[in-house]
Amino acid sequence: METFIQVLIDGLLNGMVYALVAAGLCLIWGVMDVINFAHGEYLMVAMYVSYWLGFLAQVDPVVSVLAAGVFIFILGAATYRLIIRYTIGRPGLVALLATFGLAMFLKNLCLNRFSPNFLILSDTWLGGKTIQAAGLIFPLPQLVAALLALAVVGAIYALINTTRFGWAIQATAMDREAAELMGINTEYIYLLVFGIGGACVGIAGGIMPSYLAVHPEVGSMFGLIAFVCVAMGGFGSIPGAFLAGLLVGAVEALAGFYIAPVFKYIAVFGLYLAVVFLRPKGIFGW
Numbered sequence: 001m002e003t004f005i006q007v008l009i010d011g012l013l014n015g016m017v018y019a020l021v022a023a024g025l026c027l028i029w030g031v032m033d034v035i036n037f038a039h040g041e042y043l044m045v046a047m048y049v050s051y052w053l054g055f056l057a058q059v060d061p062v063v064s065v066l067a068a069g070v071f072i073f074i075l076g077a078a079t080y081r082l083i084i085r086y087t088i089g090r091p092g093l094v095a096l097l098a099t100f101g102l103a104m105f106l107k108n109l110c111l112n113r114f115s116p117n118f119l120i121l122s123d124t125w126l127g128g129k130t131i132q133a134a135g136l137i138f139p140l141p142q143l144v145a146a147l148l149a150l151a152v153v154g155a156i157y158a159l160i161n162t163t164r165f166g167w168a169i170q171a172t173a174m175d176r177e178a179a180e181l182m183g184i185n186t187e188y189i190y191l192l193v194f195g196i197g198g199a200c201v202g203i204a205g206g207i208m209p210s211y212l213a214v215h216p217e218v219g220s221m222f223g224l225i226a227f228v229c230v231a232m233g234g235f236g237s238i239p240g241a242f243l244a245g246l247l248v249g250a251v252e253a254l255a256g257f258y259i260a261p262v263f264k265y266i267a268v269f270g271l272y273l274a275v276v277f278l279r280p281k282g283i284f285g286w
Contacts, residue, residue: 002135002136004254005136006136006137007253007254007257007258008250008253008254009136009138010139010142010253011249011250011251011252011253011254012146012246012249012250012253013138013139013142013143013145013146013249014142014146014249014252014253015245015246015247015248015249015250015252016145016146016147016149016150016153016245016246016249017142017145017146017149017204017208017245017249018222018225018226018229018245018248018249019149019153019229019241019242019243019244019245019246020148020149020152020153020200020201020203020204020245021039021043021200021201021204021222021223021225021226021229021245022225022226022229022230022233022241022242022244022245023152023153023156023200023238023241023242024039024196024197024198024199024200024201024226025039025197025201025226025227025230025241026229026230026233026235026236026237026238026240026241027156027160027193027196027197027200027238028193028194028197029230029235029236030173030235030236030237030238031169031172031173031189031190031193031236032084032088032173032190032193032194033092034084034087034088034092034095034099035092035095035096035099036079036095036099036194036197037096037099037100037102037103037223038079038099038100038102038103038106038223039197039201039219039223039226040103040219040220040221040222040223040224040226041102041103041106041107041219041223042072042075042076042106042198042201042202042205042219043201043202043204043205043208043218043219043222043223044106044107044110044205044214044216044217044218044219045071045072045075045106045110045202045205045219046068046069046071046072046201046202046203046204046205046206047068047205047206047208047209047212047214047218047219048110048114048214049064049067049068049071049072049202049205049206050064050065050067050068050205050206050207050208050209051119051121051209051214053067054121054124054209055119055121060124060125060210061121061124061126061206061207061208061209061210062124062125062126062144062207062210064206065148065203065206065207066206067206068202068203068205068206069199069202069203069206070199070202071202072198072199072201072202072205073195073196073198073199073202074195075198075202076194076195076196076197076198076199076202077191077192077194077195077198079099079102079194079198080190080191080194080195081191083098083099083102084098084099084190084194085187085190088190103223107216107217107219107220108216110216111216114216116215116216116217117215118213118214118215119213119214119215120209120213120214121209121210124141124209124210125210126140126141126144126210126211127141127210127211129141131143139211141207141210141211142211144207144210145204145207145208145210145211148203148207149203149204152200152203153200153238153242156196156200156238157238157239160238168184168189169189169193171184172184172186172189172190173236201226204222205219221265225248225268228244228248228268228269228272229241229244229245229248230244230282231272231276231282232244232247232248232271232272232275232276232282232283233245233282233283233284233285234281234282234283234284234285235281235282235285237282237283237284237285239284240282240283240284240285243283243284244275244282244283247271248268248271251264251267251268251271252264252265252267252268254267255267255268
């Protein structure tokens, strides 16, 4: 039983990071009805930002996570300004293909500049450290990443539901034309939403070099899992994306440990298919 709890805890810690990545995608999808196919590559870029700050300037990921979040916020806002704004009102496939092209550009840019090699930061503040309690082991890098993810998701949820800016986001998501008649600058809202969605995945990617190697393909699976979490939780539902992230993390860890590591993603996508079959609009969808 103790082994089961340990594996479950490891899965839930990873699941919180999945939830943060998914929350950014969920925000963009829910407000703008845009599928950002470059979401996983945003995470990859954030990891490179954090890695190079650590390698060149000896800035630990615990600190450089802020720079990574700001950088991806700017990248997200630039993506909207230069690409997405021209796809609004057109078929959804236009934005999907545009962001897919951006994803390929970012991935191949990093592949060309940094090579496909796995890059690992050594001697980080959190690396290799653990906390033991009640006979269980909590890896400190994953624990800090999970707590940071929980704090950011909670802050995003509070922003949307308790502030005037959040209410403006909700109004824009419900009816853009009506929001504009009420005096809301929807262009500004879209710009900030894309930036905030990017910042979420940027923060996740910024802390990851504490315990994960950086390489050009690292964002692909995280991006795919983010799509799964958003679809499972219910499109536009941040609580749904958070719960789905925890479920995915738990299933991934348990299947990988008790069946075989190669089966962990099979179990995750099997769970996704089961949820979508039972609730096509997701757990919190309506």
